Amino acid sequence: xxxxxxxxxxxxxxxxxxxxxxxxxxxxxxxxxxxxxxxxxxxxxxxxxxxxxxxxxxxxxxxxxxxxxxxxxxxxxxxxxxxxxxxxxxxxxxxxxxxxxxxxxxxxxxxxxxxxxxxxxxxxxxxxxxxxxxxxxxxxxxxxxxxxxxxxxxxxxxxxxxxxxxxxxxxxxxxxxxxxxxxxxxxxxxxxxxxxxxxxxxxxxxxxxxxxxxxxxxxxxxxxxxxxxxxxxxxxxxxxxxxxxxxxxxxxxxxxxxxxxxxxxxxxxxxxxxxxxxxxxxxxxxxxxxxxxxxxxxxxxxxxxxxxxxxxxxxxxxxx
Amino acid sequence: xxxxxxxxxxxxxxxxxxxxxxxxxxxxxxxxxxxxxxxxxxxxxxxxxxxxxxxxxxxxxxxxxxxxxxxxxxxxxxxxxxxxxxxxxxxxxxxxxxxxxxxxxxxxxxxxxxxxxxxxxxxxxxxxxxxxxxxxxxxxxxxxxxxxxxxxxxxxxxxxxxxxxxxx
Numbered sequence: 001x002x003x004x005x006x007x008x009x010x011x012x013x014x015x016x017x018x019x020x021x022x023x024x025x026x027x028x029x030x031x032x033x034x035x036x037x038x039x040x041x042x043x044x045x046x047x048x049x050x051x052x053x054x055x056x057x058x059x060x061x062x063x064x065x066x067x068x069x070x071x072x073x074x075x076x077x078x079x080x081x082x083x084x085x086x087x088x089x090x091x092x093x094x095x096x097x098x099x100x101x102x103x104x105x106x107x108x109x110x111x112x113x114x115x116x117x118x119x120x121x122x123x124x125x126x127x128x129x130x131x132x133x134x135x136x137x138x139x140x141x142x143x144x145x146x147x148x149x150x151x152x153x154x155x156x157x158x159x160x161x162x163x164x165x166x167x168x169x170x171x172x173x174x175x176x177x178x179x180x181x182x183x184x185x186x187x188x189x190x191x192x193x194x195x196x197x198x199x200x201x202x203x204x205x206x207x208x209x210x211x212x213x214x215x216x217x218x219x220x221x222x223x224x225x226x227x228x229x230x231x232x233x234x235x236x237x238x239x240x241x242x243x244x245x246x247x248x249x250x251x252x253x254x255x256x257x258x259x260x261x262x263x264x265x266x267x268x269x270x271x272x273x274x275x276x277x278x279x280x281x282x283x284x285x286x287x288x289x290x291x292x293x294x295x296x297x298x299x300x301x302x303x304x305x306x307x308x309x310x311x312x313x314x315x316x317x318x319x320x
Numbered sequence: 321x322x323x324x325x326x327x328x329x330x331x332x333x334x335x336x337x338x339x340x341x342x343x344x345x346x347x348x349x350x351x352x353x354x355x356x357x358x359x360x361x362x363x364x365x366x367x368x369x370x371x372x373x374x375x376x377x378x379x380x381x382x383x384x385x386x387x388x389x390x391x392x393x394x395x396x397x398x399x400x401x402x403x404x405x406x407x408x409x410x411x412x413x414x415x416x417x418x419x420x421x422x423x424x425x426x427x428x429x430x431x432x433x434x435x436x437x438x439x440x441x442x443x444x445x446x447x448x449x450x451x452x453x454x455x456x457x458x459x460x461x462x463x464x465x466x467x468x469x470x471x472x473x474x475x476x477x478x479x480x481x482x483x484x485x486x487x488x
Contacts (some may be wrong), residue, residue: 238373
């Protein structure tokens, strides 16, 4: 008799014979044997399989219902003129403070574009293209850096303030600027073109959950799709900045701590951090100003010299 | 005693089982290998310092999911995909064992139990994706489907149609 566990012998014995009462064929090799049960396969746990399917279906229904009913709540959709004190703080950052921060908390700076893309121009000037969304918390953080950096090359007019998404786990109600709603920028060195693809107004019918806002041109869509997809992602993401086809910013510049580092503060408080170089918000925003300045200097041919000829900018230009 | 003639339904337990049992175990191996591959890819994406960005396409946003606070085992810095890799390795081991020992119903039961554990984890992860993060990751969804298929297959194989007799 072959060696066999007691459990298996018991099981085999409990299995019984074929339904016609006659024993089935057996092998003589001494190993365990199989015998087909009387009339084809039977005993499949259809009830169990149906129960599993039912549990999964109920779970999906419940989860989808929770998702659909837990839409954005308490979203601040106001668009207000930026207070003069906030504008002054972010558009006139002392070079000494920027040098103290250096690279700050930036762990994802602009990178050289390695694929062939059009070198954007606008009205005869090299173009810096920004694509974002008003609800997006990562965009909310980046806009502070962009306003600070671009102010070194030109002037913003009619700056407006908004709050980002009230529910995004990446950062809620982040106090920030918007580049839409009549905001303009002028510079002798470059053109700054902005597209806020979605607003911060909840819209359940929109794939992002927020109302579509400014559409991309065909060329902008092509660039966004080609250059703006982070590794491991299934499509482009914002914030996205194309520095004249030379380098690009994809996603947030800082994830340490990222937008949550600005959570809970208003615009005046964040502006106040800009004079405190050791603070976490300053390290994120001013570190970004430095890297963005370096990327813009590459675009403008290192003009103006007062901004681009510093040792910090020259050092950072090597990496962007 | 001479072996029975043609048309016999005899199977030697030392050999891989007949068509039905072998195919099921092989299918489980395929699911396990595929799941291990996807979980490994997600683990590398987690460590690759993927830029954090908001997806322009809305609901599907892999980078947001794999870099969220829920992408690590609670209380640790270990990516949640690492236990996923372990899940599929164990599943593969159980599938191979069932292929080699098709008469062992305890292996089938163990694999079913392991798959139920996987389903409970899938429930948690899907809840987090949709209700907390409000985004899904296509690759994570692929892993969830593979676990679900493993569960259905192991449930199907709980009661094999062949019966085991002791040798005389």
